[in-house]
Amino acid sequence: MMRKVYEILENDARLTPKQVATMAGLPEAKVKKVIAEAEKEKVIVKYKTMINWEKAGDDRVWAMIEVKMQPQKDVGFDSLAQRIYRFPQVRTLYLVSGTYDLSVFVVGKTVQEVGLFVSQKLAPLDGVQGTVTHFLLKRYKEDGEVLSPGGEDKRQPLSI
Amino acid sequence: MRKCTTGRLDKVPPSGIRRFFDLVAGMEGVISMGVGEPDFSTPWNITEAAIRSLEQGFTMYTSNAGMPELRQELAAYLKRTYGLEYDPNTELLITNGVSEGLDLAVRAILDPGDEVIMPDPGYVAYPAAVLLADGVPVQVPTHCENGFRLSGNDVRDAVTSRTKAILIGYPANPTGAVMEMDKLAEIADVAEKRRLLVISDEIYSLLVYDMQPACFACLPGMKDHTILLGGFSKAFAMTGWRIGYAAARREIIAGMTKIHQYTALSSPTMGQVAAIEALRSGEAEAQRMIDEYDRRRRVIVKGLNDIGLSCFEPKGAFYAFPSIKSTGMTSEEFAENLLMEEKVAVVHGNAFGPSGEGHVRCCYATSMPNIEEALTRMARFVQRHRSV
Numbered sequence: 142m143m144r145k146v147y148e149i150l151e152n153d154a155r156l157t158p159k160q161v162a163t164m165a166g167l168p169e170a171k172v173k174k175v176i177a178e179a180e181k182e183k184v185i186v187k188y189k190t191m192i193n194w195e196k197a198g199d200d201r202v203w204a205m206i207e208v209k210m211q212p213q214k215d216v217g218f219d220s221l222a223q224r225i226y227r228f229p230q231v232r233t234l235y236l237v238s239g240t241y242d243l244s245v246f247v248v249g250k251t252v253q254e255v256g257l258f259v260s261q262k263l264a265p266l267d268g269v270q271g272t273v274t275h276f277l278l279k280r281y282k283e284d285g286e287v288l289s290p291g292g293e294d295k296r297q298p299l300s301i
Numbered sequence: 302m303r304k305c306t307t308g309r310l311d312k313v314p315p316s317g318i319r320r321f322f323d324l325v326a327g328m329e330g331v332i333s334m335g336v337g338e339p340d341f342s343t344p345w346n347i348t349e350a351a352i353r354s355l356e357q358g359f360t361m362y363t364s365n366a367g368m369p370e371l372r373q374e375l376a377a378y379l380k381r382t383y384g385l386e387y388d389p390n391t392e393l394l395i396t397n398g399v400s401e402g403l404d405l406a407v408r409a410i411l412d413p414g415d416e417v418i419m420p421d422p423g424y425v426a427y428p429a430a431v432l433l434a435d436g437v438p439v440q441v442p443t444h445c446e447n448g449f450r451l452s453g454n455d456v457r458d459a460v461t462s463r464t465k466a467i468l469i470g471y472p473a474n475p476t477g478a479v480m481e482m483d484k485l486a487e488i489a490d491v492a493e494k495r496r497l498l499v500i501s502d503e504i505y506s507l508l509v510y511d512m513q514p515a516c517f518a519c520l521p522g523m524k525d526h527t528i529l530l531g532g533f534s535k536a537f538a539m540t541g542w543r544i545g546y547a548a549a550r551r552e553i554i555a556g557m558t559k560i561h562q563y564t565a566l567s568s569p570t571m572g573q574v575a576a577i578e579a580l581r582s583g584e585a586e587a588q589r590m591i592d593e594y595d596r597r598r599r600v601i602v603k604g605l606n607d608i609g610l611s612c613f614e615p616k617g618a619f620y621a622f623p624s625i626k627s628t629g630m631t632s633e634e635f636a637e638n639l640l641m642e643e644k645v646a647v648v649h650g651n652a653f654g655p656s657g658e659g660h661v662r663c664c665y666a667t668s669m670p671n672i673e674e675a676l677t678r679m680a681r682f683v684q685r686h687r688s689v
Contacts, residue, residue: 149596153669163603164596166511298325299318299335299646301425301474 142167146175147184154188193288195280201248203232203277204255206263208243209270218242221268230258241273252276312432316425317652321636325646332675334663335646337474339538339619341666343575344586347537350578351571359570365562366554367395367546368573374580375546383516385524391551394558395568395576399504399545401561402530403430406500406547407466409556410528411436415465417500420451422622422650422657424474424502437463442656445613445624449478453487460495467492469517470502472509475653475662476622477598477615482515489520498553500528504545505618507536507587510595512616518548525550535618536587537579542572594619597665597672604676605663608683619666622650626659628686636661638686643678 145165149156158176162169179185194201208225212218218236225245226234233246245263249255256274264272280288318335325331342348366372372389379385387393396402403426407417413435419427421440428438441459443449456467467488471480480488492499501517509515518527532545545568547557561567579587598615605612605623612623625635632649639645639661648664650657665672 148592160600163599166595166599294333294340296333296336296338296340297322298331298333299322299648300337301316301318301648301652 142171143175143179146172147179150176150185150188154190191284191286193280195288201250202252202255204247204249204259205275205277206245206247206259207241207273207275208245208263209241209272210243211268211270212242213268221266224266225263228258228262230255230262309433309435313429318648321640321646321648324637324640328640328644331640331644331646332667332671332678333646334665334667334672334675335648336664336666338540339535339590339666340668341538341590343538343542344579344583346586347539347575347578347583351542351575354571354574359574361570363395363567363570363573365567366393366558367568368570368577371395371573371577371580374577375548378580379548382514383519385516385518385548387548388551392548392554394547394554394561395573396530396532396545396547396557396561397543397565397568398534398540399502399530399532400426401543401565401568402532402545402547402557403427403500403502404433405557405560406528406530406549406553407431407434407436408560409553410498411465414463416461416463417466417468418456418459418464419468420449420470420473421655422449422475422653422660423468424470425653427468427470427502428654431468436465439464440654440656443476443478444656445622445660448613449473449476449622450480450484451488453484453491456488456491457495460491460497464495464497466498466500468500468502470504471515472505472615472617474505474618475620475648475650475657476660477618477620478622479509479512479615479617480515481512482520485515485517486520489517489523492526493522498526498528499523500530502530504530504532505535506531508591508594508619509617510591510598528553533576533579536591537583538590539572539575539579542569542575544568544572544576594665597667597669600669601663601665601672601676604672605679608676608680609687610679610683619664621663621665622657622660623663624660625650628683630686632658632661639679639682642685643682645675645678645682 149161149164158172159169162172230247232248235244237244247255259274372393376387376389407430411434416437416439417431418439420443431438439459441455506514518524518529529548534540601621602612609627610623612621615621632651636647636649647661650660
């Protein structure tokens with residue numbers, strides 16, 4: 142039941158509890174309660190809007206940086222990860238398996254600004270063994286949404 | 302000049318929506334709730350499997366009954382979903398959608414003048430297919446008050462010495478009605494006592510809400526007397542691939558296959574490959590679509606009731622079938638006026654049989670913003686016409 146509510150809101154955060162209640166087939170009061178609890182427990186972290194910034198004419202530079210680290214005694218990767226995600230330039234940070242440890246998404250005004258962030262802030266951190274920077278060239282799909290969808294309904298307007 | 306087409310065609314009335322099709326085709330900004338297919342594209346893994354098969358050169362005919370691999374997957378699917386065991390070699394046939402399956406079924410079992418009992422309103426192809434097979438459709442009225450279910454008593458009353466079969470299609474187009482197992486059992490009881498076959502069109506079987514799919518052939522003793530028709534079009538959003546199937550006892554499938562081999566030869570090969578992928582790994586995507594239909598269903602049913610078009614709760618398919626009697630219009634007037642005044646396309650209920658009069662079919666296989674906008678326009682329309 143809670144999952145139903147979360148899924149509906151994840152797809153459209155603007156919906157009112159009344160609309161969510163209709164879609165989920167639940168009483169409105171119940172939906173309000175589920176939402177309030179989820180907000181309190183930070184299951185619902187935030188309500189936000191997905192913007193296609195490229196289309197909006199924004200020319201910021203995004204990069205995905207692979208970071209290889211030395212795990213630290215007792216705290217593993219968490220302490221270093223925390224030091225990294227506190228930088229406002231860091232928009233997303235994941236611990237991943239494979240040939241590197243952290244996947245860091247960084248945004249800046251220019252390639253140079255992102256480059257400087259990596260060389261002056263990220264790479265010198267204790268525990269960071271190496272970085273590889275990939276600049277984002279084009280976004281095709283994000284969070285399940287195709288950013289330039291094919292569009293029009295290809296169905297016949299009426300059919301039995 | 303000598304008439305060049307068969308008199309059999311004259312028995313089939315022209316399609317009721319043809320005129321609307323022409324009207325809609327020339328209009329801009331129409332929100333269509335008049336379609337009978339999903340608005341989703343086929344899940345990519347299914348499409349991709351077909352593309353790969355084309356690259357590998359699978360462009361030839363398959364065996365008449367369909368690819369053995371598909372029939373095996375289908376047998377496994379029917380077993381795990383309904384506990385039904387069909388021999389993939391002799392009891393399953395892959396068809397060009399349920400449409401062909403229906404045509405094959407009636408042609409395989411009917412002699413001229415044989416009667417087939419069916420619900421009214423019902424899918425438009427039911428009476429047409431029977432007429433084209435020289436049979437006689439016997440439409441049994443169903444009503445909103447009974448959730449548009451076919452009642453065992455009504456079917457019993459319609460049986461004559463010429464009745465050969467009962468044709469049911471639940472979840473139903475156009476009403477969205479479903480028949481629970483106990484209701485289906487009433488039909489089974491008549492079929493058993495009067496030794497009738499049952500053709501069960503279960504194309505919408507997976508599209509049910511707040512209930513489990515019900516399969517007629519699961520009823521005790523019914524498997525041998527049922528021609529189960531199913532397909533991939535609706536649940537897997539594969540209408541254009543034209544793949545369906547028939548499951549029945551050996552002699553019926555043999556008869557249907559005989560017609561199929563001379564009239565269709567085999568079903569599209571790439572579609573069959575796609576269907577294999579759908580059965581192997583399409584269920585999660587199908588469920589995602591079903592969940593979305595369910596949300597839309599709740600919104601449209603509430604919305605229609607709120608604007609004064611009373612609508613019983615459809616538990617299956619993707620249609621709502623509200624009553625438009627409060628407007629004082631016939632269903633054709635309602636559909637035409639709504640289209641011309643508010644650019645919302647719905648299908649008039651009498652296109653599906655006389656008992657569909659007083660209702661319109663609204664397909665909710667369209668986006669939530671479209672549904673909301675359509676409801677806003679319909680509310681305006683109803684308000685305007687009620688005050689007249």
